Amino acid sequence: MIINHPLLGPRDSQEFTYLGDASLIDRPDWQAENAVDQFHDYLYLRDNPAGSHRELWFHETGDRSWLVVTRDTTTHEITAVELARDVARARGRSK
Amino acid sequence: MRYSGLRVIKEALTGHKGWKAAWRDPEPQPSYDYVIIGGGGHGLATAYYLAKQFGKKRIAVIEKGWIGGGNVGRNTTIIRSNYLLDGNEPFYEFSLKLWEGLEQDLNYNAMVSQRGILNLIHSDPQRDAFVRRGNAMILNGADAELLSADQIRAEYPFLNFNDARFPIKGGLAQRRGGTVRHDAVAWGYARGADSHGVDIIQNCEVTGFRIEDGVCKGVETSRGFIGAGKVAACVAGSSGRLMAKAGMRLPIESHVLQAFVSEGLKPVLPGVITYGAGHFYCSQSDKGGLVFGGDLDGYNSYAQRGNLPVVEDVCESGMSLIPAMGRARLLRMWGGIMDMSMDGSPIIDRTHIEGLYFNGGWCYGGFKATPASGFVYAHLLATDTPHDTATAYRFDRFRRGYMIDEKGMGAQPNLH
Ligand SMILES: Cc1cc2nc3c(=O)[nH]c(=O)nc-3n(C[C@H](O)[C@H](O)[C@H](O)COP(=O)(O)OP(=O)(O)OC[C@H]3O[C@@H](n4cnc5c(N)ncnc54)[C@H](O)[C@@H]3O)c2cc1C
Numbered sequence: 007m008i009i010n011h012p013l014l015g016p017r018d019s020q021e022f023t024y025l026g027d028a029s030l031i032d033r034p035d036w037q038a039e040n041a042v043d044q045f046h047d048y049l050y051l052r053d054n055p056a057g058s059h060r061e062l063w064f065h066e067t068g069d070r071s072w073l074v075v076t077r078d079t080t081t082h083e084i085t086a087v088e089l090a091r092d093v094a095r096a097r098g099r100s101k
Numbered sequence: 102m103r104y105s106g107l108r109v110i111k112e113a114l115t116g117h118k119g120w121k122a123a124w125r126d127p128e129p130q131p132s133y134d135y136v137i138i139g140g141g142g143h144g145l146a147t148a149y150y151l152a153k154q155f156g157k158k159r160i161a162v163i164e165k166g167w168i169g170g171g172n173v174g175r176n177t178t179i180i181r182s183n184y185l186l187d188g189n190e191p192f193y194e195f196s197l198k199l200w201e202g203l204e205q206d207l208n209y210n211a212m213v214s215q216r217g218i219l220n221l222i223h224s225d226p227q228r229d230a231f232v233r234r235g236n237a238m239i240l241n242g243a244d245a246e247l248l249s250a251d252q253i254r255a256e257y258p259f260l261n262f263n264d265a266r267f268p269i270k271g272g273l274a275q276r277r278g279g280t281v282r283h284d285a286v287a288w289g290y291a292r293g294a295d296s297h298g299v300d301i302i303q304n305c306e307v308t309g310f311r312i313e314d315g316v317c318k319g320v321e322t323s324r325g326f327i328g329a330g331k332v333a334a335c336v337a338g339s340s341g342r343l344m345a346k347a348g349m350r351l352p353i354e355s356h357v358l359q360a361f362v363s364e365g366l367k368p369v370l371p372g373v374i375t376y377g378a379g380h381f382y383c384s385q386s387d388k389g390g391l392v393f394g395g396d397l398d399g400y401n402s403y404a405q406r407g408n409l410p411v412v413e414d415v416c417e418s419g420m421s422l423i424p425a426m427g428r429a430r431l432l433r434m435w436g437g438i439m440d441m442s443m444d445g446s447p448i449i450d451r452t453h454i455e456g457l458y459f460n461g462g463w464c465y466g467g468f469k470a471t472p473a474s475g476f477v478y479a480h481l482l483a484t485d486t487p488h489d490t491a492t493a494y495r496f497d498r499f500r501r502g503y504m505i506d507e508k509g510m511g512a513q514p515n516l517h
Binding site: 007018019020023024025026027046047049050051052053054055056059061077079080081082 | 345355
């Protein structure tokens, strides 16, 4: 698989390590009343779809940036690659 | 029809005209007491024990393709009970004992071969860990034996003993481990279940569940609705996809695992060996091919095929352990979809929906578990209580903090 890095262009997926579903960006609020339930779901439960999947890849042997890759789990075709930083900011995660 | 040596001779003399199909091909009934989804090893074993051991009637196994076309027909066929943790080891030892009696029980040659499995040791800390594991196995009634490098040399003289980085310092052997002919396991259980009245319905995909007021009443399929007293999901790598139809999210990710076989060679590898310094395991099939595998590809996949980096990685590991392997040609490779759970251990439990049961999360160790998985799942379905060896395989263990994490990797399915 070739991952088209937004800054570096096409890179071999071997340069990356895989973390999992990009919903891991949305860490729950630890002060919420049901924080225990929320963290259980966040940590352990997955949609695990057959089809389009947004997922976190780390460019470990490259520029060490985190990417959000949109990939089809039935064909391995990659349709979008974004910097995880931009995705998180767009969701108001940090400044 | 009972199979025997005499029967083979008789059929040979009469032109093999007396053999009958090993199982029927029935039309689905409008309803059953038990509907088992998935005609892999586990689903078929569940049906067999449910009918035979627990005396239940009106059972169907529903398979979207043909039985044995999933992981049961794609794995590297290793059986063993060399686990460390209390939640696991009694279960896998129960499974190994069932393997030992399987062929007589099923009257079917599943080619159970207890040729032994050897986990190699390459460093002192690794030896400590394996001694601990061996002791845990012995405490749970399994067999384990610590071997020195010289003892291993006598059996496997061609291994790379003096590798500069990863010399072989010894190994943990389980003599009762070995291999089983994978397809024959599916066929043997199918024939056994069928002979106890189980309907095996192939080419019938479950497309949804009928759930009313929190009770599961049956399944929607590509061949119409089938009512059920109890519905038992057992679809291995498709677990996430199937249970989503019941509105459930699981502590499971689906990943692709590849396996490889070389051209046929003369007998060279007497048992199963696993490399301790890389992820690589290898045995020789009765046809002579070296059957081997390694790591997952590492990303979510339902594609049943992997990519080249893992091919390279597995072959490199093989070469560093058995340099002679480089002279053999790779014949075939393929992939299967693993139901990787968050702690690397399976789930066999009721769901929050009444009448809906779940069996999955087998990662890449589910083949060896087939007999016990079927037995304990049948126990759960028949009695609504978990079998003694499977009390830890609950959904709520993640919430309660009782993970069964053999590798200590945490909630990272691709690392288990
Ligand atoms: C390459 C590879 C190597 C492996 N090596 C080993 C090993 O050495 N030792 C070991 O112990 N384990 C090994 N495993 C793991 C083992 O094969 C699996 O854990 C085990 O086979 C899973 O259980 P099963 O046999 O019931 O699965 P499967 O055979 O996959 O059965 C599941 C069935 O469910 C069906 N299904 C799915 N969705 C639906 C639906 N909606 N409706 C109807 N039917 C459906 C599928 O078609 C399939 O036939 C390996 C797996 C792979 C892929």
